[in-house]
Amino acid sequence: MTAKQTLAKRLRDTRHRRRMTLKEVERLSGFSSTHISEIERGRTSPTVKALVRIAEALAKDPCFFVESRELDDVSLVSGTAGGRPSGAREAPxxxxxxxxxxxxxxxxxxxxxxxxxxxxxxxxxxxxxxxxxxxxxxxxxxxxxxxxxxxxxxxxxxxxxxxxxxxxxxxxxxxxxxxxxxxxxxxxxxxx
Known part of the structure; x- marks a missing residue:
């Protein structure tokens, strides 16, 4: 998936999870629902200013939409996740x-x-x-x-x-x- 497609999918999925219409995002961000729809379909890329305002309308950090990995707001690592690698007896x-x-x-x-x-x-x-x-x-x-x-x-x-x-x-x-x-x-x- 390209960066533009990833951004589009994350915007659309976030809007759907928050149960917001394009018109609601338009009202909160100041960008037209048509423009937001074009971004969500991957037909255009937002400017940094547009991305920040749309992210704020969706109550998300703008980094979420452009991070290479999809990261959560919270990280919980179990006690066994950092287990000892093989051959780690002597080396730190x-x-x-x-x-x-x-x-x-x-x-x-x-x-x-x-x-x-x-x-x-x-x-x-x-x-x-x-x-x-x-x-x-x-x-x-x-x-x-x-x-x-x-x-x-x-x-x-x-x-x-x-x-x-x-x-x-x-x-x-x-x-x-x-x-x-x-x-x-x-x-x-x-x-x-």
């Missing part, structure tokens, strides 16, 4: 705590290691990051700086490059929250 593995939400950029992970390891955390590259040590002790090298976190200690920093996590002895458990920052190196999704 990061289980996602969220699948992402509509218009959201925040990422949350639980990092664990059962033994000594040193590994770059590629998912944190280009992010404003906060780490909280739940158990064990970890060393984090970010650029020229090095930090040590013990249980119940936290660190908040910007990571232009992937920070290197070192664990001298396990087990270690770390809660990680990251948000990409414009202008920093883009984060790579490597499945760390």
């Amino acid at each position: 593995w990061m289980a996602p705590l969220s699948t992402g939400i509509l218009g959201g950029r925040l990422r949350a992970y639980l990092a664990r290691s059962e033994g000594p390891v040193e590994k770059p955390l590629e998912d944190l590259c280009g992010c404003d990051t906060c780490l909280y040590a739940l158990a064990g002790s970890v060393r984090l090298q970010a650029g020229d700086e090095e930090f040590t976190l013990g249980p119940q200690e936290s660190l908040h920093l910007r990571c232009a490059e992937a920070p290197i996590l070192s664990v001298e002895e396990g087990p270690m458990e770390l809660f990680v929250v990251a948000q990409p920052v414009a202008g920093l190196a883009p984060g790579r999704r490597s499945g760390s």
Whole structure:
């Protein structure tokens, strides 16, 4: 499905779910029902201004209509969804705590290691990051700086490059929250 078709389907489906007529969307958005119908049928694309006003009329974030993945307003991840990948006994593995939400950029992970390891955390590259040590002790090298976190200690920093996590002895458990920052190196999704 093309981007225009996806946008059209999401607009039409949202309007139908809200049980709104084209005339109601017209009244709330200020755009003609004919124009909205043309967008819903994929015959034309809305301007950014039109998309914002139509999205507001439908009580939806405009991002919903243009996101590559259809995301919900809420993300609920079961306790088994972030299960241990095969071969993750020694290396720190990061289980996602969220699948992402509509218009959201925040990422949350639980990092664990059962033994000594040193590994770059590629998912944190280009992010404003906060780490909280739940158990064990970890060393984090970010650029020229090095930090040590013990249980119940936290660190908040910007990571232009992937920070290197070192664990001298396990087990270690770390809660990680990251948000990409414009202008920093883009984060790579490597499945760390």
